[in-house]
Amino acid sequence: MRRRPVILLALLLALMGLTACGGGGGITLPTSLPSINVPTTLPSLTLPTRSEASSPSEAETPEATPTQSESPTKSEAPTPSKTPEATPTVTETQTVTQTATETQTATVEPTPTETVTQTVTQTPTETPSETTSSTAPAEAAPETTPTSTESTTWWPWLLLLLLAAAGLVWLFLRRREAQRVLDEWDAKLAESRREATWVEESLVTQVLAMPTATEATQVWTAAGPRLLAIDESLLALEGSAPDEARRASAAALRDRLARLVEAVSADTAAGPDSTPDDFRARRAAIDTARRELRAALAASADPNANPNSNPGGNTPPAGGTPPAGGTPPAGGTLPSGGQEP
Numbered sequence: 280m281r282r283r284p285v286i287l288l289a290l291l292l293a294l295m296g297l298t299a300c301g302g303g304g305g306i307t308l309p310t311s312l313p314s315i316n317v318p319t320t321l322p323s324l325t326l327p328t329r330s331e332a333s334s335p336s337e338a339e340t341p342e343a344t345p346t347q348s349e350s351p352t353k354s355e356a357p358t359p360s361k362t363p364e365a366t367p368t369v370t371e372t373q374t375v376t377q378t379a380t381e382t383q384t385a386t387v388e389p390t391p392t393e394t395v396t397q398t399v400t401q402t403p404t405e406t407p408s409e410t411t412s413s414t415a416p417a418e419a420a421p422e423t424t425p426t427s428t429e430s431t432t433w434w435p436w437l438l439l440l441l442l443a444a445a446g447l448v449w450l451f452l453r454r455r456e457a458q459r460v461l462d463e464w465d466a467k468l469a470e471s472r473r474e475a476t477w478v479e480e481s482l483v484t485q486v487l488a489m490p491t492a493t494e495a496t497q498v499w500t501a502a503g504p505r506l507l508a509i510d511e512s513l514l515a516l517e518g519s520a521p522d523e524a525r526r527a528s529a530a531a532l533r534d535r536l537a538r539l540v541e542a543v544s545a546d547t548a549a550g551p552d553s554t555p556d557d558f559r560a561r562r563a564a565i566d567t568a569r570r571e572l573r574a575a576l577a578a579s580a581d582p583n584a585n586p587n588s589n590p591g592g593n594t595p596p597a598g599g600t601p602p603a604g605g606t607p608p609a610g611g612t613l614p615s616g617g618q619e620p
Contacts, residue, residue: 457521460521461521464516464519464520464521464525465525467512467515467516468516468525468528468529468579470512471509471512471513471516471529471532472532472576472579472580474505474508474509474512475509475513475532475535475536475572475575475576476576478502478506478509478536478539478540478572479539479569479572479573479576482498482499482502483539483543483565483569485498486498486499486543486546486547487543487546487562487565492547492549492551495546495547496547496548499543499544499547506540509536510533510536510537513529513530513532513533513536514533516529517529517530517533528575528578528579529579531575531578531579532572532575532576532579534575535568535571535572535574535575536572536575538568538571538572539565539568539569539571539572541568542561542564542565542567542568543565543568545561545564546561546562546564546565549561
């Protein structure tokens with residue numbers, strides 16, 4: 280009977296050691312740091328109260344097995360020493376707070392993303408700055424334009440007036456020069472026409488009026504240099520004509536004068552053995568050449584020519600001879616219209 284209380288006491292101590300070991304085993308669970316259920320182990324300190332309630336019921340069972348109580352008695356000796364060692368492990372569960380600090384460091388990471396957004400916003404700000412800079416000179420341009428136009432409104436008009444005046448002067452001088460050339464050419468042609476008129480009206484009439492062939496030949500030969508000068512002047516006028524009409528007029532006048540000179544030269548060169556038919560043929564050729572020369576003189580007439588110049592004269596009938604007369608002075612003319620004796 281004395282041993283039963285001792286056995287019960289040993290069983291109670293063993294149960295308390297077991298519960299302490301069970302509680303210590305529950306406390307060691309928080310060593311796994313990532314588990315969130317670790318704080319739930321803290322109420323495990325109340326487990327000894329439940330073990331005390333269940334201890335009487337468990338105490339009834341060892342009555343049937345008194346022999347097994349000896350083995351837990353030996354194991355109960357180290358258990359009290361283990362329970363105080365397990366209690367400081369509960370305090371080590373505060374390492375969960377370190378995970379919270381790590382989450383704070385994670386919140387710092389989105390801060391560089393804010394800097395990226397700032398760089399994006401800087402790009403549109405540069406574009407409006409360019410537009411404003413482009414509009415700035417547009418506003419400055421109207422300010423400068425009125426000053427430039429006000430200061431330079433007179434000189435372009437003056438320049439245009441000077442250019443117009445220079446153009447008018449140039450046109451006037453050009454027309455004046457062209458008119459001067461025309462006047463000079465017309466004056467030379469008028470002089471040649473007067474010489475050709477003298478040949479047709481005076482010289483030919485005087486040569487045909489000579490009573491003998493010898494006298495006629497002498498008069499005609501004396502007028503040879505003058506006839507050559509008239510031909511050369513007409514040739515020069517033909518080459519320096521300012522237009523085609525004037526060139527054709529000078530060429531026609533020179534050709535008709537050459538025909539007349541040729542006809543008169545043939546008549547004066549005839550010998551004394553010529554027949555009357557030859558004489559009439561020579562005089563007919565002279566009359567034809569004179570008519571053609573008068574027509575050329577009329578065609579080449581200039582309205583600005585000297586009105587005192589004699590454009591032509593009457594011609595004797597075919598085969599007739601004008602009255603005899605002397606040699607005309609240089610540049611002079613004999614009265615025409617003589618009749619055959």
